Amino acid sequence: MSEWIKLASQVIERCACLAECTEEPGHTTRTFLSPPMHEVHARIRRWMEECGLQVRVDAAGNIRGRREGTQLSGTLYIGSHLDTVPQAGMFDGILGVLAGIALMESSGPYTFPVEIVGFSEEEGVRFGLPFLGSRALIGDFTPDLLAIKDREGVSVEQAITAFGLDPKCIPAARAESAALGYLELHIEQGPVLESRNESVAVVDAIVGQSRLTLSFEGRANHAGTTPMHLRHDALAGAAEWVQTIERIANQTPGNETPGNEKQGLVATVGRLQVTPGATNVIASHVQASLDVRHPTDFTRKAAVEEMVTAARQIAERRALSILVEPHLDQASVAMDRGLTNLLEQSVAACGFAACGFAASRLNSGAGHDAMVIAPKIPAAMLFLRSPGGISHHPDESVRVEDVAAALQVGHNFLERLGGIQ
Ligand SMILES: [Zn+2]
Known part of the structure; x- marks a missing residue:
């Protein structure tokens, strides 16, 4: 040995x-x-x-x-x-x-x-x-x-x-x-x-990090009597946004260091709090966490910007309102x-x-x-x-x-x- x-x-x-x-x-x-x-x-x-x-x-x-x-x-x-x-x-x-x-x-x-x-x-x-x-x-x-x-x-x-x-x-x-x-x-x-x-x-x-909370506000209503085109479903909006987050992260590469190209941007929605949270009620309110990390601060901030803009666009199209609360902006x-x-x-x-x-x-x-x-x-x-x-x-x-x-x-x-x- x-x-x-x-x-x-x-x-x-x-x-x-x-x-x-x-x-x-x-x-x-x-x-x-x-x-x-x-x-x-x-x-x-x-x-x-x-x-x-x-x-x-x-x-x-x-x-x-x-x-x-x-x-x-x-x-x-x-x-x-x-x-x-x-x-x-x-x-x-x-x-x-x-x-x-x-x-x-x-x-x-x-x-x-x-x-x-x-x-x-x-x-x-x-x-x-x-x-x-x-x-x-x-x-x-x-x-x-x-x-x-x-x-x-x-x-x-x-x-x-x-x-x-x-x-x-x-x-x-x-x-x-x-x-x-x-x-x-x-x-x-x-x-x-x-x-x-x-x-x-x-x-x-050590990568920089952003943490935010985004709240999607729609309108609760009966899951049986409200036709699809007359809904303001906060959870459907949040779900669409989560998919967008994943797409933006997948498209954002890492920094220039050889071998690190695949270590690109990582973005995570780890928590969704759904209100009222019942099987037969359309969700009126969703609070979503967002965690974004990248070795280059400029790239991270630009990605966060793009993610927030995407949330606003999704909310507008679905007639939801949106609230964005930043919590952490830690430099690399x-x-x-x-x-x-x-x-x-x-x-x-x-x-x-x-x-x-x-x-x-x-x-x-x-x-x-x-x-x-x-x-x-x-x-x-x-x-x-x-x-x-x-x-x-x-x-x-x-x-x-x-x-x-x-x-x-x-x-x-x-x-x-x-x-x-
Ligand atoms: Zn440790």
Whole structure:
């Protein structure tokens, strides 16, 4: 068995070991600083100390293991998150932290300091606000966040205090201003790498996102006595619009990066609320959600514009009225070009590049800690294949050879980064 496979097997075993730490017996559910996070920290602290890292937990609840460099340099942060969605799998986030520790085990000190960070919060499950951990790292954990309450009425401040930490020290969680970079290894959580039959890919950008609610208003009436041509059926209008959304998305390609053409615009109507919602009544009111994502903000905004116009046209033709409420307009976040190119060279040097010449590139359709960190610290991300494209589900898995590939690439990346220091 190769050394990398052996190390990858250990990473997977440790992911399984942390999956035992849960709020919900029989499942893995771990939200921001809930009691099982104490046990997660205890286990991670042991593994970090075994490979000689100096360990501390900052006031936002991030566990951090540091190894100094041999020269004066900015720190390279390697991390991901330790919280989970309800009834989660074993690898989302956690794998990136344990892979970082494995990288420290497999190599001596570098010229630059390295800090492995296990973020306390990324998913936003407990407080409805994601990225509490990475916000603290970049100094964006503003005092107003402390007042947000969970469903039990417990505030962020109380949760931090109950965990044994001091909320007043959150500013000290901030990364140094001259940080060298941030590297995150994460499962893809989608089916693209599997469809390309590749182990890993370098992330280009984290896509931008729009969220809106559209309400179609018609007139309720008797399903038996109202002829088809005299109806104002809100649901029939909404259904026509959903089909239009799918057509517009199918016709909007991805960005210019080779290999990414098929990663085009994605648009989803995931929720329709129909009123009055009876078998024998024509729908008077439909509230529809719309989620649109694309790596290029201009393309995304133009598509949203086209979708809203289509809704207005459909409503007019069917004598319905329409209300459009935008909720979110989140810009796309590009990864750092220099670090991303270096990571790409590492993928190629380790022999995992697509077609043998260039590393596969991918856009991330989901948010990650790297998205929050990138505006302040040069960031790069490596995705690992997600078997079956499954994530946020107990069936979430990884292949040991893909984890070994990611570790090998990560190791090569650290060596290269040392070389150009
Ligand atoms: Zn994640």
